[in-house]
Amino acid sequence: MTTPDAIVVGAGPNGLAAAIAIARARRTVTVYEAQEAVGGGCRSEALTLPGFVHDVCSAVHPMAIASPFLRSLPLADHGLEWIEPPAMVAHPFDRDVRAALIERSLTETARDLGEDETAYRRLIGSVASAWPRLEETLLGPPRWPRHPLALARFGLKALQPASRLASQYFHGERARGLFAGIAAHAMLPLDRPPTGAIGLVLGSIAHTAGWPIPRGGAQRIADALASYLRSLGAEIVTNARVDAIEDLPPARAILCDLSPRPLLRIAGRLLPASYVRDLERYRYGMAAYKVDWALDGPIPWHDGRVARAGTVHLGGTLEEIAASEHDAWNGRASDRPFVLLAQPSLFDEMRAPRGKHVAWTYCHVPNGSTADMLPRIEQQIERFAPGFRDRILARHVLTPVDLERRNPNLVGGDIGMGVMDLRQTFLRPSWRWYRTPRRGLYICSASTPPGVGVHGMCGYFAAQCAIEDVLG
Ligand SMILES: Cc1cc2nc3c(=O)[nH]c(=O)nc-3n(C[C@H](O)[C@H](O)[C@H](O)COP(=O)(O)OP(=O)(O)OC[C@H]3O[C@@H](n4cnc5c(N)ncnc54)[C@H](O)[C@@H]3O)c2cc1C
Numbered sequence: 001m002t003t004p005d006a007i008v009v010g011a012g013p014n015g016l017a018a019a020i021a022i023a024r025a026r027r028t029v030t031v032y033e034a035q036e037a038v039g040g041g042c043r044s045e046a047l048t049l050p051g052f053v054h055d056v057c058s059a060v061h062p063m064a065i066a067s068p069f070l071r072s073l074p075l076a077d078h079g080l081e082w083i084e085p086p087a088m089v090a091h092p093f094d095r096d097v098r099a100a101l102i103e104r105s106l107t108e109t110a111r112d113l114g115e116d117e118t119a120y121r122r123l124i125g126s127v128a129s130a131w132p133r134l135e136e137t138l139l140g141p142p143r144w145p146r147h148p149l150a151l152a153r154f155g156l157k158a159l160q161p162a163s164r165l166a167s168q169y170f171h172g173e174r175a176r177g178l179f180a181g182i183a184a185h186a187m188l189p190l191d192r193p194p195t196g197a198i199g200l201v202l203g204s205i206a207h208t209a210g211w212p213i214p215r216g217g218a219q220r221i222a223d224a225l226a227s228y229l230r231s232l233g234a235e236i237v238t239n240a241r242v243d244a245i246e247d248l249p250p251a252r253a254i255l256c257d258l259s260p261r262p263l264l265r266i267a268g269r270l271l272p273a274s275y276v277r278d279l280e281r282y283r284y285g286m287a288a289y290k291v292d293w294a295l296d297g298p299i300p301w302h303d304g305r306v307a308r309a310g311t312v313h314l315g316g317t318l319e320e321i322a323a324s325e326h327d328a329w330n331g332r333a334s335d336r337p338f339v340l341l342a343q344p345s346l347f348d349e350m351r352a353p354r355g356k357h358v359a360w361t362y363c364h365v366p367n368g369s370t371a372d373m374l375p376r377i378e379q380q381i382e383r384f385a386p387g388f389r390d391r392i393l394a395r396h397v398l399t400p401v402d403l404e405r406r407n408p409n410l411v412g413g414d415i416g417m418g419v420m421d422l423r424q425t426f427l428r429p430s431w432r433w434y435r436t437p438r439r440g441l442y443i444c445s446a447s448t449p450p451g452v453g454v455h456g457m458c459g460y461f462a463a464q465c466a467i468e469d470v471l472g
Contacts, residue, residue, distance in 0.1 A: 003249045004028040004235070005471055008444070009242045009266070010257025012040025012409075016225040017069060017456030018255045018444040021463035023232035027471050031234065032248070034241035037219070038226045040257065040407060041415070041446075042454050044217030048294040048394035051353045055218040055292075056398075056406075057415070059342040059360045060311045062088075062202060063453035064221060066209040068135060069460040073228055080224035081215040085347045088211040090309035091178045092301065092384040093316055099303040100178040106207045116175035123169045123179075127154060128204035138201060139457050141433050141449040142426050158197035159422075163190040165199065166318050173317050179203065180321040181313030184338050187286050187364055187416050189329045190322040194422055213310050213342070216350045221454060242266055245441070253440050253466040257459070259284075259417040259447040260429045262408040267441065275437045278430040282447070285420075286328045287400035287413025289373040290362040294393040298346060298357050301385045307346060314339040314380045328364040333371035337363035339380045356393070367412035369400055409445060416452040417445060425451065434462035440470050 004027075008019045011033035022029045037043065041057035048054065064070050065082060089102040103109045106128055110120040127134070133147035134154055145151040157165060162183030166176045183190055183199030205211070214220040226236055245254060245267045256263050260279035268276055301307055315321040315338035327334040342360040345351035351358050363377055374397055381388045398406075400413020409417050418424055429447045436442065444462030446452045 004030045004251055006253040006255065006466060007032065007248055007251040008255045008257060010034070010040060010445070011038035011222070011226065011236060011238070012257045012445065013042050013222065013225065013454045013456050014444050014446060014459035014462075015040065015255070015257030016222065016229055017459030018257070018463040019234055020073065020225065020229050020232065021069070021460050022253075022466065022471065023229060023234045025467050025471065027467070029234045031229070031236045032240040032242050033236065033238045036239050038236060038238065039219055039222030040409070042218045042222040044219035047292050047396040052294040052356070052358050053217045053351045054358055054396065055342070055344070055360055058218050058454045059344065060211050060213055061218070061221065061454055062205045062209060062211045063455040065212050066135065066139070066205045067455035067457055068139065069456050073225075075221075075224040075228060078224040078227040078231070080220055082212040083215050083347050084210045084212045085308065085310035087309040088206040089178075089182065089311045089313060090306040091174075091181050091313045092303050092306050093174065093177065094383070097174065099306050100174040101305060101309060102178065102203070102206045104207065104210055109207070113175045114172065116170045116172050119169040119171075120175060123157070123165065124200065124203045124207070127157075127200045128207040130154060131204055131208045139450045139455065141461055154200070158200055159193050160196045161191045161193055162186070162195035162199045163318065163322050165196045176318040177316060177321065180318040181315060181338070184313075184315070184321055184325050184364075185340075186420060188419070188421060189326045192421065194420070194425060211311055213344045213348060215348050217344075218454070225456075245270060252470045253442065255442045255444040255459075255462050255466060257445045258443065259409040259411060259445055261411050263443060267438075270438055270441070272437050275430065282429045283419045283424065284367055284411040284414040285416060285418065286364045287367050287369055288362040288403065288415045289365045289369070289371070289377070289400065289413075290398040290403070291374060291377050292396045293359045294352070295357040295359060295391045296393050297355065297391050299343060299359060299381065299385045300387045300391070306384070307343070310342060310344065310347060312341040312343065314341060314384055325364060328366055331366045333365050333369055333373060334363070335376060337365075337373060337376055337380065339363045339377050341381065365400060365413070367400070367414055369413070417447045420451050425449070434465045435469070442466050
């Protein structure tokens with residue numbers, strides 16, 4: 001083993017981002033990854049049948065395209081190509097209610113919401129136009145903002161729960177349901193803050209940056225990051241699980257792309273008891289139950305406009321989505337789960353053989369749940385796309401237990417690597433954020449600010465700490 005300046009444990013998007021930031025500071029770095037391929041939550045595999053490319057975890061990437069750090073990297077030169085579907089999000093309804101769509105254009109999106117046109121502009125439009133002044137604060141650790149007024153205006157809305165914002169601003173069920181679907185990405189009950197903030201941020205990014213998919217699958221993002229990292233002279237070692245920090249070669253900095261529980265397993269005995277207790281108190285939240293399908297044709301949506309969107313939110317009204325998230329949070333598997341669906345093969349011919357398609361979904365379930373959600377998820381799709389089941393060629397399920405088995409960061413199947421409530425937005429995973437009390441040991445995963453998503457910002461900020469403390 002060589003002795004680099006820095007070692008990164010884990011080649012998820014944040015581990016790779018951390019390594020890139022260190023390599024760009026002209027320090028040597030080696031990455032150790034337990035799996036056979038890089039990517040962590042950013043992987044693609046032929047999960048069902050040969051020729052069908054499925055995204056194992058992340059599928060749609062608003063946070064990647066909006067990330068100031070990823071934007072600064074020459075990833076196109078390393079094979080990454082973004083595809084922007086004609087519409088960002090579709091939200092179908094029952095009966096004869098037209099689907100609500102988030103277009104890239106704010107004007108078109110608002111206009112289609114009829115009675116809620118002005119309210120949509122006031123709620124989402126105001127955040128979208130302030131986004132350039134907000135992104136630095138919202139996509140990093142808590143710190144004094146460069147634009148306090150813009151942040152204060154955002155905070156007044158963002159600190160309200162999504163269900164209250166939706167009912168206060170919107171009158172129609174289409175706009176209310178649409179906002180609830182975006183806010184449900186928070187993996188919290190919709191009557192809790194900061195679900196409003198998640199709805200506002202993801203909603204406004206749809207208009208400022210888009211909700212794109214990478215051509216060829218999520219793996220292409222990880223592969224581009226790894227290729228750029230190697231071009232900077234760094235080494236990546238796969239099939240290399242780190243069981244104890246002491247087993248690593250000496251290095252001035254060790255950055256762990258790990259959530260607190262797996263971090264404690266490999267480094268707990270080197271850390272002071274008070275910090276260990278802080279990490280033990282870190283809370284993991286609701287889990288995902290994920291299903292991928294190989295299909296004989298496109299999903300036969302009742303409202304054909306839904307086929308224009310890369311992402312589809314299945315859960316109907318604000319009330320139904322709120323009930324589903326409330327159930328998952330309170331230990332019950334919902335009978336009518338809110339389902340997040342991606343249909344990348346409609347826009348990317350690399351995902352399936354000609355004429356065939358893939359579909360990607362998950363719903364939220366209680367942490368560690370063993371409930372069989374497959375029939376309930378298929379029923380939700382069938383509800384908005386009668387005939388869906390007839391198109392299924394093969395399916396692949398990942399339960400919360402399977403997710404954790406693949407990646408120990410996802411404790412109990414929590415794909416967010418820890419609840420993103422107000423407390424853990426600011427104390428993530430402790431008040432020290434990226435630093436641990438042990439000099440030279442850092443956390444660079446989505447269990448640090450700004451949290452979940454493929455954006456690399458956690459890795460970037462952890463690397464800045466290491467450079468400042470020990471690598472400078
Ligand atoms: C089902 C699912 C769907 C998602 N959908 C989206 C989406 O559509 N859009 C989006 O932006 N985000 C999505 N996410 C979230 C996103 O994938 C994560 O937030 C992101 O991957 C976090 O990156 P990370 O680098 O912090 O950690 P990870 O991606 O978890 O990477 C950590 C890496 O460390 C490795 N590792 C762990 N332990 C060890 C060890 N002891 N030794 C060596 N290596 C180790 C793991 O194998 C892994 O490769 C989804 C996640 C899941 C699970």
